Amino acid sequence: MRSVHAREMDGCGVLGRVWGGWRWGLRVCAAPKDAGFVTRARHQLQPRSSSKRLGPLEDQPFLGLLQPKKLSREELVEVLRAAVVDQKGPLVTLNKPQGLPVTGKPEELTLLSVLPELSQCLGLGKQELQVVRAPGKETSGLVLLSSCPQTTSRLQKFFTHSRRAQRPTATYCAVTDGIPAISEGKIQAALKLEHTDAVNLVVPVKNPSRKDILEGVKKTLSHFRVVVTSSGCALVQLQPVTVFPSQLQVHMVLQLCPVLGDHTYAARVGTVLGQRFLLPAESTKPQKQVLAEALLSRLRLTPAQAAQLPLHLHLHRLLLPGTRPRDTPVELLAPLPPYFSRTLQCLGLHQQ
Template identity: 50%
Template sequence: MFRSKPWRLCKGMRAPFSTRAWYQMPLKQRSLGKPVGGHSSGKSILAPGKPLSREELLNLLEKSLVHKDDVLLAISKPPGLPVDGKPGEVTLLSLLPFLSQKLGLPQNLQVIKAAGKESSGLVLLSGCADTVRRVHDFYIRSQRAKRPTATYCAITTRIPEASEGEISTGLKLMQIEDFDLVVPVASPSRGSIERREVKKTLTHYKVLDSNEDCALLQLQPLTAFPSQLLVHSTLILSPILGDHMYSSRVGAVLGEPFLLSPESALPRTQILNDSLLTKLHLQQRHVHRLPLHLHLHRLLLPSTEGFSSCAALTAPFPAFFLRTLSLLGLALPQEETKEQEKTLKAFSTTQ
């Protein structure tokens, strides 16, 4: 949780507050259908079978507050909820006015930083223009200094060859058949970068734990590009669990992974090997309901004293994420374990 002194640039929000996020609660059995797998015992890591209504989403978001003070609000959003979208679509921005009314918050909240649509995790908001500018300036300064400000955790379906390293490549948006996809460009020309057709991207990664054919990764992007972490994970031959967009780019022959071209590997439901399916108590026909296991866990913020020091804001891991870790025999770093064990215990004992 963000523990620095409360910011006083603007007023109108109440004192710091936190509560258990919606995904720390057990998933409703009525939404999941019948258990799959011979050893599931009614427990599931699958997403609800039907889209949640606006009112259900509002109730869940109301319970997902991570931090609240005079000028900053942070929630931990569920996977599958986009921040913005087309008119008429249910998005976080379309829900914000109703959420603000329910919680007595300012109506002019702006999104400063947010997990992507399919990811879970932190969304940072503020109704104070000075605070928004201050935090944006901090992120710009940090990016220029090549200091990561966002830390994601991901569960991958393979173990990277190196336990720690950097993923650096050019990325561009490209239409392939009916899909708008992000495509890596290994050696982009200066002209393509100057024309902004390609952007150089960089991600630090570290294996926090591994077991057989899966791993828990820490991912710290130093650049921002759509689907950057998903595509970068395929480049180290370790697709993120629940990635139904880019995981098809990693193939295997006799158990050895290799990278397929984007043109020959269009999006599809992720294919899991028999070992992973068994551990997760799933059948392949249910994998399309597997949520993306990519969580924006931690954000740095400038402290009240200035840019020379930072404060950290964290969001608890979703219950489905913790349950998957348990099923795969993966462990969080020691400093995270005690807090997350409470979440997993509550999730498991009520199933």
């Protein structure tokens, strides 16, 4: 297996590669055979410690966070050019900042809207880039672009075949508010999209009927592994097998451990006398995530800052097919955003 590493972004060190299992910090967990892992590798997720690079933690809670509404088209193109992980032939891979939508309204500044300028900037001429795979607006991480329709088709067939064979091709990092009851396993749930109060929300469906499936309910599956825990939080590795909007966020809510910075679905987790429980999804409206005072103290955030906390969900790793059918997969890696690394430092979610 060949690995391609992202360039350093905003002082966050490139992820190291070694072999023989997944390594986060210094803790090694063997990949279970039934988890659908295509390859085994271990990666150092922690940036090299440097207070000079990060600055005082309390002064820079959201270091490196992108604000697309404040950028011009030219500035966004430059940000994306600097975020390129790899460019070979028609394929371009970049490390998308959190908060950047992939698509949107015609007047909105999105990844899709600036692809013509990015194609020119990368020297592709008239070969305009198309999006092959990308995480949602609130998720950071790897985006796969192609300037060749045949290459795009080949990659899409690879991803489709992998899903049908239940072989995950994407690995996400997440920080959760709460610790899952078990250290690793599968999360299965039937989900549907509901249009409520002018927004689309994902709602779980218990015991879906055949009619439900025909009307848009989808059975979803994700693998998860708790990498390290501290301060009532966890660093979790997530590998979705199926594809559905907000799948990973909703799956972690069903584990009573919402992703940190989830201001849409975290409100579905209630607490009474220290015990967590699920509130009815249909009647629970989205609201800013409420964090315990002890957690706010560890994060060195005020309640007002916590209300702006970005979603801590990052597409860290993608597998692509080799040039020939029997070639080993190509592995693309991207470093964590600086604010994500800061959170890990504040919570003590590092080598043990």
